[in-house]
Amino acid sequence: MPIYKAPLEDVRFVLDEIVGLDKLSALPGYEDATPELVGQVLEEGAKLCEEVLFPLNQSGDGEGCHFENGEVRTPKGFKEAYTTYIEAGWQGLACDPAYGGQGLPKLVNIMLEEFICSANLSFGMYPGLSLGAYNALAMYGSDELKQRFLPKLVDGTWSGTMCLTEPHCGTDLGIIRTKAVPDGEGAYKITGTKIFISAGEHDLTENILHLVLARLPDAPAGTRGISLFLVPKFMPNEDGTPGARNGVACGSIEHKMGIKASSTCVMNFEDATGWLVGEPHKGMRAMFVMMNAARLAVGIQGLGLAEVSYQNAVNYARERLQGRSLSGVKAPDKPADPIIVHPDVRRNLLTARAYGEGARALGALVAYHLDVAEKHADARTCRDADEFVQLMTPIVKALFTDIGFESANIAVQVHGGHGFIWETGVEQYVRDARICQIYEGTNGIQALDLVGRKLPQDMGRLLRHFFHPVGRDIEAAMEKDELGEFVMPLAKAFAKLQQATALIAQKGLKDPEEAGAAASDYLRLFGLVALGWSWLTMVEKAQAKLDVGEGNAAFYEAKIKTARFYMTKLLPQTNSLFITIAAGAKPLMELEEAAF
Incomplete structure (x- = not known):
């Protein structure tokens, strides 16, 4: 049977030492987000995930969702479990x-989301979609819509979805037909079909609010002609209760490789x-609020799966007896040594551990900047924080989900043949993790977003929010002898990233396929440097604690x-990624299509 314990000690280290909760509670509106309160919230969230959600993960995978008569x-x-979740106020x-x-920082919520995704990713899809709908409606909805619908989303009695994809189009939303x-x-009649709609139909809430992309009769072609609409499953009565059934129905649910307890629906809208929501023909702007938040959330899904996979791999490696240590017997009282x-x-x-802990620190830093962008009193600081989040969003989504999938496969490999068996639980993490690399924009799309939009934006202005602080931290660490073995590898990797950036910028101006060919390797290179930056910071903080004899020495060591x-x-x-990037587009593009 699989195991899971929320990594509270590591989360506290990240929040206290890497991000700094004192900086968070200094932001307007977050005065109550003290380290003590945040610690209590996360401890209670850990209990919910360990004791309520995690026990349902494997059984939910085995049973899946049931579809009958719509x-x-x-x-x-x-x-x-959902009732327990919303009654405790976690949705809001x-x-x-x-x-x-409750008005707590986004950073705290994202830390909780990691726990939820480790414990039960399928369950987490339902409240996660509702939070995305809340964010879009809160930013772009009229006062009337917000007053009418947001309280229901916040208390969790109603849920939300995002309805983008259609049978003939996925990423290319400019060709939708709804x-x-x-x-x-004052209202609109929506007609069309949407597919792959997570949480499109279920029995957890009394109503479901669909945020739907559609075209008005006078809509211009392409993404400039897309509008966003709020379409409830049941029309609300004057007293706020669900009324008559609206013209929206679930046509079927998908039978999937993973996240089987999350309903993935075909949704039919007929008048x-x-x-x-928002202005006519400006729906993409509003939908990107949901999509960008969802991309960060999917990155956290990858982190959550990496953590639970690592925990189960370590647990098995400590217990499984097989062979003897190459340096001599370690367990003479047993017939073989543990495989660890x-x-x-x-x-x-160590690969799973190093990736996971680095991702947690980096993810928390990005989440902190989300809060700064929303709450800081200085407009320039808000803009800089928002631009940092924009730059890092495709990296968090793609890198973290790659890490989640790799770590899940590592867990299976460590288990050996037992990892391939459903009962041990770890093969589920491989199946669940695979979708994270696909939905909310495939990881290849994230890479194209990074090199095609984020790099050239405003003559590379977004890059400065990463390159400048990393450069400063490397320079400062060079002055400390105890950091030498850590800062030198990072300095070399950072130099490769700078060279690769200049190379892509130069080649991409002449031939866009050069940038496209380098995109995925460049994102990975960028992400590895970002994790290295996080690790340098963590080493410095851990060493400082050891030097003064504070805290858990074993943890810091x-x-x-x-x-x-x-x-x-x-x-x-x-190093190898840079060589691959420098090889250019020719090896990818010279083979004729007919030769494939």
Whole structure:
């Protein structure tokens, strides 16, 4: 049976030492987000995930969702768990108190999301989609729509979805066909079909609010002609209760490789009543609020799966007896040594650990900048924080989900043949993790977004929010002898990143296929340097604690040793990535299509 314990000690280290909760509580509106309160919130969230959600993960995978007569029933225990979740107020943790939320920082909510995704990714999809709908409606909805619908999303009695994809188009939303026709009374009639709609139909809430992309009759072609509409499953009565059924129905659910307890639906809209969110033909701007938040959330899904996979791999490696240590017997009282003594097993475990802990620190830093962008009193600081988040969003989404998939496969490999068996639980993490690299824009799309949009934007202005602080930190660390073995590998990798950036900028101006050919390798290179930056910071903080004898010495020593593994065994991938980038587009593009 699989295991899971929320990594509270590491989360506290990241929040206290890497981000600094004192900086967070200094932001307007976050005065109550003290380290003590945040610690209590995360401890309670950990209990919920460990004791309520995690026990349903494997059973939910085995049972899946049920579709009968247009209705979807979630697996046994999910409805009760969801009731527990919303009654405790978790849905509104980071939502505006004006609509019933608790107003805590987004950073705290993202830390909780990691726990949820480790414990039960399928369950987490339902409240996660609702939070995305809340964010879009809170930013672009009219006052009337916000007053009418946001409290229901915040308390969790109603849920939300995002309806983008259609049978003939996925990423290319400019060719959607769903129509919206004014009804003459201030609303619109929506007609069309959407596919791959997560949480499109289920039995957890009394109503579901669909945010739907559609075209008005006078819409210009392409993405400039897309509008966003709020379409409820049930029309709300004057007293706020669900009323008559709207013209929206689930046509079927998908039978999937993973996240089987999350309903993935085909949704049919037939003259369904909806209300415009934002301005006509400006729906993509509003939908990107959901999509960008969702991309960060999917990155956290990858982190959550990396963590639970690592925990189970370590647990098995400590218990499984097989062979003897190459340096001599380690367990003379047993017929064989535990496999954790073997170098290759340790390589696997340390790879998952180093990636996961580095990603947690980097993800928390990005989440902190989300809060700064929203709450800081200085407009320039808000803009800079927002631009940092824009730059890092495709990296977090793609890198973290790659890490999640790799770590899940490592867990299976460490388990050997037992990892391939459903009962042990780890093969589920491979299946669940695979979708994270696909939805909310495939990782290849994230790479194209990075090189095609983020790099050239405003003559590279976004890059400065990463390059400048990394350069400063490397320069400062060079002055400290105890950091030498950590900062030198990072400095070399950072130089490769700078060279690769200049190379892509130069070649891409002449031939866009050069930038496209380098995109995925460049994102990986960028991400590895970003993790290295996080590890340098963690080493410095851990060493400072050891120097003054504060805290858990074993924890800080493990940090330094894991950092050493990352800098010497994983970060050098940047060398080969640079060589691959420099090879250009020709090896990819010269083979004729007919030869494939």
